[in-house]
Amino acid sequence: MIDLSVNLSGIKLKNPVILASGVWDLPYREIIDFDRLGGVIYKGVSLKPKEGNPPPRLTETPCGVINSIGLENEGVMNFIEEILPTLKESNTAIFSNIFGESIEEFSKLSSLIRDVSGIEVNVSCPNVDKGGLLFGKDPNIVYSITKSVCNETDLPVIVKLTPSSANIVEVAQAASDAGASAISAVNTFQGLVIDIETGKPLLKRGVGGVSGPAIKPLALYNVYQIAKSVDIPVIGSGGITTYQDALEYFFAGSSAIQIGSAIFNNPLAPIQIIDNLKKWMERKGYKNLKELKGKYE
Amino acid sequence: MPPTYRILPVIENRSLGPYTYLRIEDPEMLLVARCGHFLMVGFSSSIDPFLPRPLSLFEVEENSFSILVKVRGRGSDLLSKTREGENLKILGPLGTPFNPPESGVLIAGGIGIAPLYYQSGWMKSGKLFYGTKKKEELILTREMEERDFTVKTITQENGGTVCDLVRMNKNDIEGEKIFICGPWDMIRALKEILGEFARNAFVYLERRMGCGLGGCKSCAVKTNSGYKLVCQEGPLFPLSEVRFD
Numbered sequence: 001m002i003d004l005s006v007n008l009s010g011i012k013l014k015n016p017v018i019l020a021s022g023v024w025d026l027p028y029r030e031i032i033d034f035d036r037l038g039g040v041i042y043k044g045v046s047l048k049p050k051e052g053n054p055p056p057r058l059t060e061t062p063c064g065v066i067n068s069i070g071l072e073n074e075g076v077m078n079f080i081e082e083i084l085p086t087l088k089e090s091n092t093a094i095f096s097n098i099f100g101e102s103i104e105e106f107s108k109l110s111s112l113i114r115d116v117s118g119i120e121v122n123v124s125c126p127n128v129d130k131g132g133l134l135f136g137k138d139p140n141i142v143y144s145i146t147k148s149v150c151n152e153t154d155l156p157v158i159v160k161l162t163p164s165s166a167n168i169v170e171v172a173q174a175a176s177d178a179g180a181s182a183i184s185a186v187n188t189f190q191g192l193v194i195d196i197e198t199g200k201p202l203l204k205r206g207v208g209g210v211s212g213p214a215i216k217p218l219a220l221y222n223v224y225q226i227a228k229s230v231d232i233p234v235i236g237s238g239g240i241t242t243y244q245d246a247l248e249y250f251f252a253g254s255s256a257i258q259i260g261s262a263i264f265n266n267p268l269a270p271i272q273i274i275d276n277l278k279k280w281m282e283r284k285g286y287k288n289l290k291e292l293k294g295k296y297e
Numbered sequence: 298m299p300p301t302y303r304i305l306p307v308i309e310n311r312s313l314g315p316y317t318y319l320r321i322e323d324p325e326m327l328l329v330a331r332c333g334h335f336l337m338v339g340f341s342s343s344i345d346p347f348l349p350r351p352l353s354l355f356e357v358e359e360n361s362f363s364i365l366v367k368v369r370g371r372g373s374d375l376l377s378k379t380r381e382g383e384n385l386k387i388l389g390p391l392g393t394p395f396n397p398p399e400s401g402v403l404i405a406g407g408i409g410i411a412p413l414y415y416q417s418g419w420m421k422s423g424k425l426f427y428g429t430k431k432k433e434e435l436i437l438t439r440e441m442e443e444r445d446f447t448v449k450t451i452t453q454e455n456g457g458t459v460c461d462l463v464r465m466n467k468n469d470i471e472g473e474k475i476f477i478c479g480p481w482d483m484i485r486a487l488k489e490i491l492g493e494f495a496r497n498a499f500v501y502l503e504r505r506m507g508c509g510l511g512g513c514k515s516c517a518v519k520t521n522s523g524y525k526l527v528c529q530e531g532p533l534f535p536l537s538e539v540r541f542d
């Protein structure tokens with residue numbers, strides 16, 4: 001019997017495959033069987049609804065996508081009253097992803113959210129003018145935000161990091177010191193696409209965040225560095241589309257993984273990764289994920 | 298009926314005017330497809346191109362459906378070259394379908410004929426105003442006439458644009474429901490030309506899409522009541538709702 005379950009500082013998941021924040025919404029339940037997933041992280045919510053950036057907001061890049069959505073969302077109360085009860089119909093761990101423009105907004109958000117498996121703190125969005133990765137680059141600010149969130153809630157707190165910081169290990173350490181239960185690494189990489197017909201950026205906002213297979217080796221390197229330096233579990237994110245990608249993340253030290261843009265390319269990727277991971281472990285004689293984790297070291 | 302995600306084989310690839318007509322084997326589409334639906338069409342076992350392409354349903358038959366592809370960039374070029382027997386990833390049907398009137402006016406610019414041709418199959422009769430750049434690009438005019446549509450065409454190499462055609466025939470449009478599909482500039486110009494008739498007009502919109510399923514929020518269009526997602530609330534919108542600023 002293969003045991004795919006994981007325990008992230010007390011957060012128990014039936015398997016390590018989590019749907020990443022911002023790439024899915026409720027209609028996806030018709031295509032992906034959420035009951036089979038380790039967990040799902042809802043898109044970033046803010047205190048008040050945000051309308052997002054002007055379009056175009058997303059386009060394809062080589063082996064990936066670039067987006068500048070700008071956290072379009074209906075606000076935290078809509079999440080609590082409308083979205084969460086619906087998500088609860090599924091038998092999977094539900095996480096909320098929160099976004100604030102100040103430390104106070106992060107505290108307020110975390111005081112409102114109840115009844116989820118954990119809160120993922122988004123200090124890594126590249127597509128906003130305030131907060132986002134501007135916070136996430138600075139270990140001191142990340143420490144303060146994490147601390148105030150942990151003070152407001154008894155729920156496990158996961159801090160999602162940006163690869164744009166000068167020293168991501170330092171930022172991860174700051175989150176851990178402030179009481180985070182786990183680190184998500186990484187959010188999208190800042191990038192640019194230019195429309196040669198106009199000579200101007202194709203995305204209306206200009207820069208955006210790149211995700212998908214194109215960023216996998218870069219993201220994996222970040223995960224590896226963090227996992228060998230901090231004690232709390234790391235949830236790997238960046239370019240995972242197959243079980244082989246997932247295995248690389250476990251070997252590099254991830255305890256769980258997030259599937260993001262892959263679902264655009266193949267909505268069944270998360271389920272196929274779970275099935276194929278199990279088959280591979282069976283073939284290779286592994287019994288649980290602990291035996292894989294951090295083998296690189 | 299909820300959409301499904303399936304890998305399905307191409308069973309026919311031929312030219313239709315300047316476009317590629319792809320027929321895909323599928324016994325189920327006929328049961329679920331309705332007027333206004335579109336699909337996300339992806340490249341089997343490929344991460345480059347990474348994203349599927351949004352394409353309208355063109356025809357739906359008992360054991361197959363078809364799409365009409367205009368080559369614009371890399372993805373549509375690859376699609377136009379798929380061979381019989383090759384698989385495509387199909388997510389759909391997507392969008393919010395609608396019940397078209399028994400009769401009405403269709404205004405097509407170029408490849409905009411694709412969803413309007415599908416729509417005409419759900420109607421009893423009507424009028425089609427249809428403009429392209431060149432004469433060879435005018436397709437399906439006979440088939441539209443067989444569907445009891447009065448067809449008026451124009452080409453840029455001979456006469457002008459579909460906007461000119463509409464301007465010249467405004468009397469034919471009065472009191473009718475109007476459905477438009479074509480480039481953004483054409484839609485914007487038509488809004489002006491239609492004047493008060495624009496209140497009865499609906500438009501198929503195109504936006505860059507990541508998921509087609511309301512997940513990524515990339516396909517936003519500005520409307521009088523804020524941003525709306527083309528893949529969820531569209532692709533058809535009332536023309537008077539759409540903001541062009």
Ligand SMILES: Cc1cc2nc3c(=O)[nH]c(=O)nc-3n(C[C@H](O)[C@H](O)[C@H](O)COP(=O)(O)OP(=O)(O)OC[C@H]3O[C@@H](n4cnc5c(N)ncnc54)[C@H](O)[C@@H]3O)c2cc1C
Binds near residue numbers: 352370
């Ligand atoms: C609801 C809907 C229905 C459509 N129906 C049809 C149809 O029936 N027949 C047809 O030929 N075309 C249709 N289109 C347009 C078609 O999706 C684009 O022509 C196609 O995506 C271009 O891809 P490419 O790889 O050739 O271009 P590239 O420029 O290489 O594509 C790069 C990225 O930009 C996106 N993109 C580029 N141009 C467009 C565009 N005009 N609209 C939307 N996304 C774009 C692509 O999907 C891709 O993600 C439809 C679009 C939408 C939104």
Ligand SMILES: Cc1cc2nc3c(=O)[nH]c(=O)nc-3n(C[C@H](O)[C@H](O)[C@H](O)COP(=O)(O)O)c2cc1C
Binds near residue numbers: 021186187210213259
């Ligand atoms: C369209 C889009 C929207 C996203 N929105 C969010 C978000 O709201 N909050 C967040 O923390 N990350 C967001 N992300 C980042 C993803 O959750 C993920 O971390 C990133 O895309 C890298 O993983 P991937 O390569 O598997 O997509 C978004 C990514 C995309 C492509």
Ligand code: FES
Binds near residue numbers: 507514
């Ligand atoms: S294409 Fe993803 S939300 Fe519309």
